[in-house]
Amino acid sequence: MREPNAAGTRPDIATGGTAFETDVPARLDRLPWSRFHWLVVVALGITWILDGLEVTLVGSLAGAIHDSPRLRLTETQVGLTASAYLLGAVFGALFFGRLTDSLGRKKLFTVTLLVYLVATIATGLSWDFWSFALFRFLTGAGIGGEYAAVNSTIQELIPARRRGVTDLSVNGTFWAGAAFGALGAVVLLDPAVIDPELGWRMAFCIGGALSAIVLLLRQWIPESPRWLMTHGRPEEAERIVRDIEARVEADRGPLPPVEGRPIRLNRRGHTTIREAATTMFRTYPRRSVLALVLMACQAFCYNAIFFTYALVLTRFYGIPSGDIGWFMLPFALGNLLGPLVLGHLFDSIGRRVMITATYALAGLLMAATGYAFAQGWMSAVGQTAAWTVIFFFASAAASAAYLTVGESFPLEMRAMGIAVFYAIGTGIGGVAGPALFGALIEGGARENIMWGYMLGALLMLIAAATEWRLGFAAERRSLEDVAAPLSSAGA
Template identity: 75%
Template sequence: MRDTPGPAGGERFETDVPARLDRLPWSGFHWRVVIALGITWVLDGLEVTLVGSLAGAIHQSPSLALTESQIGLTASAYLIGAVIGALGFGWLADRIGRRRLFFVTLVVYMLASIATGFAWNFWSFALFRALTGAGIGGEYAAVNSAIQELIPARYRGTTDLCVNGTFWGGAAIGAVVALVVLDPALVDPEIGWRAAFVVGGALSLVVLLLRRHLPESPRWLMLHGQPEEASRIVCGIEREVVETKGWLPPPTYGAVVLHRRGAASIAEVWRAMFDSHRDRAVLGLVLMSCQAFCYNAVFFTYALVLTRFYGIPPHEIGWFMLPFALGNLMGPLLLGRFFDTIGRRPMITGTYALAGILMAATGGAFAAGWLSAWEQTLAWTVIFFFASAAASAAYLTVGESFPLEMRAMAIALFYAIGTAAGGVVGPALFGWLIEGGQRLDIFWGYLIAATLMLIAAATEWRLGFAAEGKPLEQVSTPLSAGR
């Protein structure tokens, strides 16, 4: 690293931190990053699946007795909390660092999840769900940005999709847990659904311990006037990798020139998103909002459809959730590497389009009454095999689209806008449609979701960009880049 006099905006310096991070072979350090940060998605999947699986039990709970519409509204409360949490914590993550936010957001999530198990009425349940969502929203911003900044460029797409996809590993665990806690022969259902939230939140303590051993993102330090500290952390990572992998390959590109500066201002963020990167802003907004509507509309009301239209008892919902969750998990795991080899644009376009077409076809079959409960579950499993990869790629796209100084805020903003536009409306709308009890009405909801996924596919094909294998600094030039 070399410092030279710079313009009024700050001292200019050169740093090879990005090149050194991107040349690293996959190692134990990268596994620790994936496990300690990505495990949040497992816990989130566990939490959200429990709500879906437990919807019938919560509806029948003598202490809560929520209606279908109220269950839909509590799902929307969770997503509203996630929107607020993403914006607030995302703003902080770009200013005080990724590592500090790892702990704050996880503690918020843990305490709120435990509190959900002690809810006494609709309003307390909705409040605790909103606070749980706030913690998860903050996690999406801080964790996604850190993973993208720490993982070598050639593995970034695969890793990001797989990490986001592990949400469904948690969902599968949640489905199995629901089978136990909702079995009246084993646990009183009134105690079972409450215990599930308490235990799920308490598991976050393990994650807190794992994160103690992760460093701050060197790229964040580099861009916030601390290139010396960034280089010191990279040296430590390199020493660890050399001990297990041998000598490191040479960097494939040179140093970058930056200016020392503080965090990006709101005005700079606005100009970057809606002036110099307008097409990418439109793309991110469409991808995030369309997948959010499709996912949240179907997933948060999954159990209600099975109980209302197929007569599945609440304590058996987990058997139907399990294959659905596994299909969602396998999508990113099996398709993720193709986003780094075939490329972002064709893969994102294809997964969104396939999900939309299959959603429309399945909606028609549901309306006609052609499907049994297991056939309906199989159809949803196939649809969301592709939709899961598409949704994970939306987070990847938003993170790669904008300069490093505003990465967490960009992820947070588009997550918030997309969730508010597609995710909050979806569960409430479908809860209302299901309460009406008419299959044809629900079909129109599925058709809206299908149309939105096809619109997202067309938008990606028109505005998508190649980021596979490229350094983050090349995909989007930092605001502090030297001229």
Template identity: 75%
Template sequence: MRDTPGPTTGDRFETDVPARLDRLPWSGFHWRVVVALGITWVLDGLEVTLVGSLAGAIHQSPSLALTSTQIGLTASAYLIGAVAGALGFGYLADRIGRRRLFFITLIVYMLSSVATGFAWDFWSFALFRALTGAGIGGEYAAVNSAIQELIPARYRGTTDLCVNGTFWGGAAIGAVVALVVLDPAIIDPEIGWRGAFVVGGALSLVVLLLRRHLPESPRWLMLHGKPEEAGRIVGEIERDVAASSGPLPPPSYGNVVLHKRGAASLGDIWATMFGTHRDRAVLGLVLMSCQAFFYNAVFFTYALVLTKFYGIPAHHIGWFMLPFALGNLAGPLLLGRFFDTIGRKPMITGTYALSGLLMAGTGLAFAAGWLTAWEQTAAWTVIFFFASAAASAAYLTVGESFPLEMRAMAIALFYAIGTAVGGVVGPTLFGWLIESGDRSHIMWGYLAAAALMLVAAATEWRLGFAAEGRSLEDVSAPLSAERPAGR
């Protein structure tokens, strides 16, 4: 095993860091990465599900008494915060490193979540939700980029989908917690919904401790002119893996030749996204926007549909949220490996298309009044089994589409645009449609969401690319592989 980079000449250097990372067998180190970084998704799922499950209690809260439209607006506030956080923290993650951002974004999330439990009116609740979203938006950029850079290429698709899918493990926990905190026989619902936010935020302290033992991404160090430090970290990882797995296999490809050039400028990002990789930019935008509208429109108003049209009491919503969450969790866990075996393009196309077709059928059945509350829940559970894998694959696609120097910013930018276009509009629109009390109006919202997923499926079939089993540097050559202008 070699702990040092290849030869260096002037601003040019050679490194074997990518090949050494990609050759590693799955090990305890990779499990630590997945747990320490992916557990944030569990906490996010816990909190977001609580908001959905607690919508009825917050609507009836004597201190807040939010209307259906205001609840939709607070969901939009959360997503607006996520957009701002993704852009700001994503920009920083490509400049100051993944590891520093892990801690900053998690602290923002933790403090804001706790503060939500002490909100006193609509505006304070919306503000704290926006700040919570900012922390989570930053997490999406830094964590997704780090996971892709640390996980071997042959496991990258499976791991990325499963990590993003664990959001729904937290959602399942949130559904169970909601059953407890909203049961008047156990606790006053006014205290229960507030305590749920406080406890959920406080759990982030455990994540902070887990992340203390994770290194900076060697690929980030490599691309920022620190090949020696990157090689040292990879050497430590190799020794850790070899101690448990035995002798390591030889690298399957050679060294990468790079030039020192620093972080990508906004001009570099613009030229790459809308010049060199224009098709990939269009693909990422369509996948992210369509799944964001599809998901957020349904999920953030889930409880309102059940209470308003099926007469389900607020403290029983958790029973209906639980199977929905488990279906979302099962999708990436069971389908994830096929994105590395069958391939990205057929799997992404198929999951988007199935989600859209099933949603169209369910929307028509809802408008006709053919479904009971449990049948509606079963239909949504099946739909989002496929939609969850599709949504996770959107993040995977964006991360793989662009050079390493701008990975976090690319994820942040497309998450922000997709969320702004599809996510912010969705909850507010559906909140307004639900308040109208007319099933046919809501049906048109469901059909619009279904149509967007079909558009996304067609776009993937036309513009999708094969990234399974390939190194990140092969899928999209680093900007540093080119000699900087003027040299």
């Protein structure tokens, strides 16, 4: 094993500051998979489980919340509370994403989890539509901030050769949370077990209990060495990498040699919003268009269909609200399996081919299912089976959208880039979707809902075409190779 280079500094006349060389990225990328990486995945990946839990709880509990003697929400109000959650996620992503790039990954993934913990428990104490919507907004703010802080940290700590499959699999665990939420709803809405009015309120405590446990695990996750090195703190980055190498070597034995040459960086101040915007829209305009299209299209389809599926089951198929969880469960499992089964292909076959294929397949199948629904050809079981197959592919596609955004931009603005496109995509596609479908369902016409499904299918096909035209190769490449840091010498 080659001895790691201590990060050295020397005066840099061209920049008027100091420059240094570091092999931190190469050393992190060459590490074998170990218990340290599992800790990162579990402690940080819980974000997607919590988000899946929240989305499924509201979907599965929609009937009980609608019938609550204190809340009595209409179908449109149920859709609006889903939109409030997503608006909160947009706000949280932008606000906390900015802080993540300026203050560090570790501080923010602690703060955002605390925001989520308090807000989700408060949701169970709601007394009317406005209080419920407010607490859903704050819960979404915590989750949105988590996406920016956690996505950037995971990508910066996972070796390049495993980044694709790991990122997709972690994003896919959203559906483990969804399955957990569906099962929890079945139990907590069973009148033989508990009063449904109390049950739906207790359901929101599940996420709070999980996040309290995860707070303890996160104390063992270090600050991202890549964030430190691009913020002029190479000595701290060096110390943390040595600690990580020691933990991995104790677990897996002697480490492989470091490949490639060190990179040379300039010490610099924080990245301004103007500099981030210039980088996104002038330096990388094609990647920005791609990120926007992928995020917005998948957000519309997922949030529109998933947030309102319980209403479809109760209104058009007569499924009791207490049984909704049984229909959400296979839907969730299909979504979970998609990234797990297909994820490794994004590292071997490549991003461009796999992202195009998964978006296109999901769009075509969604159009066919929408037409079958309008014609009344499917039962509740058949409808659920169709969505399970569709979102097997759509789940991998959606996870790849987050992967693409994270890989598209330099390290100094990675969290902000994730936050901006998550916020824009969710704002365009996610907030409008549940409100639109809630209104269509309340209208009671299958044909109108079909056109909503057709719109979702069209958007997925547009995303597939955009990926084929603008997609770029990032598989098995270091983050610094895909997008050079802003602090790179000569940048």
